[in-house]
Amino acid sequence: MRGPSGLYRKRQQRTQEDYLSRTVDLRVEELVWARSDAPALPPTVSVTADGWQLKDGTKKELGSPDSSRLEVGHDYVITFARFSDGAWSPLGSNGVLPYDHGRIGEGEFQGETGTADAYRSTWEERLVPGDEQPMAFRTVGKPATSVQGILRSATPDATAARYFGLDPAARYQKVAGASEPADTFCSVAAPLSVSEDSRHTPDELASVLTDLADLAGPAGKDASALRQYARSLQAGAGTSAPVDDTARKASVARIEQECGTEVGELLPTDTETDTGKG
Known part of the structure; x- marks a missing residue:
């Protein structure tokens, strides 16, 4: 190449x-x-x-x-x-x-x-x-x-071989599901739910998104969006720079479609600003 x-x-x-x-x-x-x-x-x-x-x-x-x-x-x-x-x-x-x-x-x-x-x-x-x-x-x-x-x-993984007709991301999910991993995509995404009143700094949110991209399997379109949004959060941490809005929206769509979890705008919340000095 x-x-x-x-x-x-x-x-x-x-x-x-x-x-x-x-x-x-x-x-x-x-x-x-x-x-x-x-x-x-x-x-x-x-x-x-x-x-x-x-x-x-x-x-x-x-x-x-x-x-x-x-x-x-x-x-x-x-x-x-x-x-x-x-x-x-x-x-x-x-x-x-x-x-x-x-x-x-x-x-x-x-x-x-x-x-x-x-x-x-x-x-x-x-x-x-x-x-x-x-x-x-x-x-x-x-x-x-x-x-x-x-x-x-x-030697091909036996489960993967049965699902060669699926695209790589779907095939990976079949294999990962068969092995019953301790952490699943949706279990890691759960704290992002708006009902959890979760609070994350840009770096914390970027870390969760990176973990989700890893659990999403092969780097397809949706996994790439998660990684790209995480990188834009890390690049702009501590500044007023805007995040990658295209990747953010794609990440919201991926999580909500996969898990049925409402994550709102999926923007970081600076905990120090919210709970700091009065």
Whole structure:
């Protein structure tokens, strides 16, 4: 996957604000692996990517702490899926691997150009004893064929295999439901209900939204909105900057449709302002 052939800045509101997202065009150079009967990946794919925080006339890059930003001039190995609305999207932040010079781990990661050795060290710090090593760590320094070999030899989850006809987000929910996770999407969303009289600072609300995006499964359209709204809350915390209203409305719709929980405007409430000095 050749890194973005173009970057497009997009303001989220017509008024002055301090957050810009990007629309990134990715050109497919090679299909490494696809499961049987999977839909055909188009030659170019456009995705919404991390952007910038604007403050005092300067731009500060924003990005996930464990992923690539997708920058011009770099190559990547990306795991894509097509969702029910027809849109293609990476399967989460860990589904994007740097791939400059034909070596996994070499290239752009967290906004910086680094070596495969540095990438390996980053993942070594995150390994959990007893857990299966992530694909990123197992393939670092190797060509994309190493990813292909692992995927070809993998045994599909039995529950997922029964629901291959569903889109990735719906299929994930079937698998997660079968495993009865301690935390579900709706249990985490429950404190956001207007009936709970919940109070959250921007950072607290952003944390809940990020947890919801993780529980939503593969990063489809709705999960992306939750993450994007969380980022805009974090970027504007402590300022009067407006939040990403488009992502906020999409997040409200996702939670209320999924759980039947009324969350109102889903705006943060500064507890210190409300309960502080009289």
